[in-house]
Amino acid sequence: MSTMDIIPTVDLFPRLDAKLIEVLRTLTPEDWQKPTLASAWCVKDVAVHLLDGNLRTLSMLRDGYFGSAAPEINSYRDLVEYLNRLNAEWVLAMKRLSPAIIIELLEQTGNQYSTFLKTLDPTDKAAFAVAWAGEEESQNWFHIARDYTEKWHHQQQIRAAVGQEQELYVGELFYPYLETSMRALPYHYRNVKAPAGTVIKFVVRAATDYIWFLHSDGGTWELRKETNLAPAGEIILSQEISWRIFSKAVTPEEARKQITSSGNTQLAEKIVDMVAVMA
Numbered sequence: 001m002s003t004m005d006i007i008p009t010v011d012l013f014p015r016l017d018a019k020l021i022e023v024l025r026t027l028t029p030e031d032w033q034k035p036t037l038a039s040a041w042c043v044k045d046v047a048v049h050l051l052d053g054n055l056r057t058l059s060m061l062r063d064g065y066f067g068s069a070a071p072e073i074n075s076y077r078d079l080v081e082y083l084n085r086l087n088a089e090w091v092l093a094m095k096r097l098s099p100a101i102i103i104e105l106l107e108q109t110g111n112q113y114s115t116f117l118k119t120l121d122p123t124d125k126a127a128f129a130v131a132w133a134g135e136e137e138s139q140n141w142f143h144i145a146r147d148y149t150e151k152w153h154h155q156q157q158i159r160a161a162v163g164q165e166q167e168l169y170v171g172e173l174f175y176p177y178l179e180t181s182m183r184a185l186p187y188h189y190r191n192v193k194a195p196a197g198t199v200i201k202f203v204v205r206a207a208t209d210y211i212w213f214l215h216s217d218g219g220t221w222e223l224r225k226e227t228n229l230a231p232a233g234e235i236i237l238s239q240e241i242s243w244r245i246f247s248k249a250v251t252p253e254e255a256r257k258q259i260t261s262s263g264n265t266q267l268a269e270k271i272v273d274m275v276a277v278m279a
Helices: 010-024 043-062 076-098 099-117 141-162 165-169 173-189 238-247 252-256 265-273
Strands: 200-207 209-218 219-224 233-238 262-263
Touching: 010 099, 010 141, 010 173, 010 262, 043 076, 043 099, 043 141, 141 165, 141 173, 141 238, 165 173, 173 200, 173 209, 173 219, 173 238, 173 252, 200 238, 200 265, 233 238, 233 265, 238 252, 238 265, 252 265, 262 265
Parallel strands: 200 233
Antiparallel strands: 200 209, 209 219, 233 262
């Protein structure tokens, strides 16, 4: 994990949820069945997955109810497979719900979810670590920021499917998504060896360019917002391709066709297979 500042996201959830309700209310019956970038899920499936996130958090973290015991988890892959199974079971059961009911439940549980998050001490130990950043223990602020990225990218999957993707690129909502996702970089590069002082520059091109630097001390990597050293390699991502990479919605091969890199391109382009979701 880098030594960068805490990312404040807790006050953004009501605004992001309002955007979700807004877009869902514009959908036609045909829109609800459109395929999304979320593998085999249609728009309706992604919407009910977001509902599951609200309900599961409230049940486990607010009410202390975890339901049936999880199977033995011995690896990251075991955890991902378990979560995928839970997600699939939920989506299948929710086929019987109407879009109107889904919107109503999302609105109600979203308000409760946002209220609950504000009761958490940002620096206390989180119930769940942010595994994709390599953490075995996380503070609440990072767990909350991770949840923010989940809500952001799933809503963006819906919006991309129905041609309303631009709404979430507003800086106040997009930058916290990027800033949190970029915290995966040091862990993602952990097996990449480079001499001390090696710097990689990452740029996400949006209305404002967002810039990060990954700095090697010869053994580990640290994420920074500025540096006095010249980058060994640089990569420029569009706003559209950045979140698709981080959410595993595009293959590394396809991503490479949509980026610009210079210098040590092999070093810089390692980001194209970085995942900032549980996948």
